[in-house]
Amino acid sequence: MRLLIAEKFPEDKLAAFRELGLQTTYQPDLTLEQLTRAVADADILVVRGREVPAEVIDAGKHLALIIRAGAGVNTIDVAAASRRGIFVANCPGKNAVAVAELTMGLLLAIDRRIPQNTADLRAHQWNKKEYSKADGLKGKVFGIVGMGQIGEAVARRARAFEMPVIAWSRSLTPLRAEELGIGRCETVRELCQKADVVSVHLAQTAETKKLFNAEMFAAMKPGAIFLNTSRGGVVDQKALIDAMKTRGLRAGLDVFDPEPAGGKEAFADEILDLPGLVGTHHIGASTEQAQSAIADEAVRIVKCFMTTGEAPNCVNIEPNPPVKxxxxxxxxxxxxxxxxxxxxxxxxxxxxxxxxxxxxxxxxxxxxxxxxxxxxxxxxxxxxxxxxxxxxxxxxxxxx
Incomplete structure (x- = not known):
């Protein structure tokens, strides 16, 4: 079988694929046109965050499995893969600690204005009087939308800061909430009304697209903190900008909508100029620990597929086939x-x-x-x- 790895991947893990007997091609810097040509002979394609549109999938005449070395699969045309009977699998939960750590980092940076502190110091300015003003986190209600593995990792860290945690998730039962030591909200709107901090950990789907709109931001407390380390598309960014301007909301964002597709390029957006923003460059999963764990999971998926024909973590199996x-x-x-x-x-x-x-x-x-x-x-x-x-x-x- 032929394997094409079309994005950056821990090079010390490449040997594991070759040990499985795969003809492994590592080409992390392909353009879309080059990828369309390169995938023609591949049986398995591994990507991280790059787009895999229908034209690439259709060009892969032997393609049987696409692995997203990460969690979200919104960059892959899953419908096109499903039409051709191609498995699409991901590596969920392997980046949970990394994303949770960044989430708490953004929260601390907003509350203590760490970026502004640093900027003044680099400008050779001392302003202890100004930066002595901070709310503090203890006792503030931390709301989590989406209680998958990342949401649970964030909840553990928020509780360590002595913050009461409330959550909403389709899968969160009263019993599970009790086991986690958190409160459970019936709706996202209820959570927005109660929380001092709202942190989003959702996959981007048709149901979650722009879930956080003007109505949700209007429900939040004035001056509340909004954190998004999931996907930019779950937020109506214009509505967030308006809320930051008119209601004093503060935002910690690792993702934007739109955001640059490349690794390094110019990026201009109105939200970047707002003083209430602390932002990072979509790096939530980008720690050595997380990338190593994700690579190990990708190897496991490939090994299982080669030996059984099944793909662990497959996201495009029809849950309700028309069975009579x-x-x-x-x-x-x-x-x-x-x-x-x-x-x-x-x-x-x-x-x-x-x-x-x-x-x-x-x-x-x-x-x-x-x-x-x-x-x-x-x-x-x-x-x-x-x-x-x-x-x-x-x-x-x-x-x-």
Whole structure:
């Protein structure tokens, strides 16, 4: 198999791919046009934050797996990959500590005005009188939107600063909130109303696009601190600018919308000129510790894919395929049985949406559960059951 790594990757980890027997090509500085050509012979593509549009995916005639060496996959055309049966996998949670550390760093920098302190010192100015004014963090309510691994890592650090933590997340149950020692909000708006600090840790999806809009910022307390180390697209940046101007909101941002695609270039945006902003250059996951952990996870995904054909952390598996019936076939474990069953389903024009086959001890018998896109007729079920030299019993279980 051929592997193409199209972005910066820890070079000490490249040997691990080659030890798997992969023909590994490391080309971290390809242009989009060059990537489109280079991917033509690749079976596996590894990227970090660069765009992988449909044109690149369509050019990868042998492409079977795309790995995002990081968490968010919004830079990859997942729909285009799904149309061609290409796995898209990521490395979630491996950057959680790095992002959480930066989140707290941004918070401290805003509260104690560390960048302004440093700028005055570099200008040979001493202004202890001005910079002695700070709110402090102890007792301030820290609100977290998105309680995945990063959100939980941030919660632990906020509690270490003796800040009460509240959170909203689709997956956060009352029991889990109690286990974490945090409060649970029913809505994002409720959290915005209660928190002194709002920290965002969400993937960018159609549902979260510009979730933080004028309404959300209006719900926040005057002078509150807004932190975003997730994706720029979850914020309506113009609405944030207005809130910073009119309501005194302060913002710590590692991501922007839009933001430069390259590693180094000019960047001009109105938000950069606001005194309430402390910003970094989309570096949340950029620590040596995080990159090493992400690289190890990418190697693990590739190894599993090579040995089993499955991709851990796959993000584009349909969670709710159009299944109308489960056909349960107990059968003898020998060559040609499932092929014969599938042939009868094909002749009946019934699509298979999924299948699992479990072999019993001794490898004499097995049971196959076949997920069907249509309900088989009683005659078809009887026809399959009539293959007595192959089939022990057949049941059709309709899906409600």
């Amino acid at each position: 019936c489960h056909l349960v076939v107990r059968h003898y474990d020998k060559v040609g049985v499932l092929a014969a069953v599938l042939d009868k389903l094909r002749r009946a024009n019934i699509n298979v949406e999924g299948m699992n086959n479990t072999v019993f001890q001794g490898a004499k018998a097995a049971v196959a559960t076949i997920q069907l896109g249509d309900k088989p007729t009683a005659e078809l079920v009887a026809e399959i059951a009539a293959m007595h030299d192959m089939v022990i019993k057949v049941e059709a279980k309709n899906v409600d």
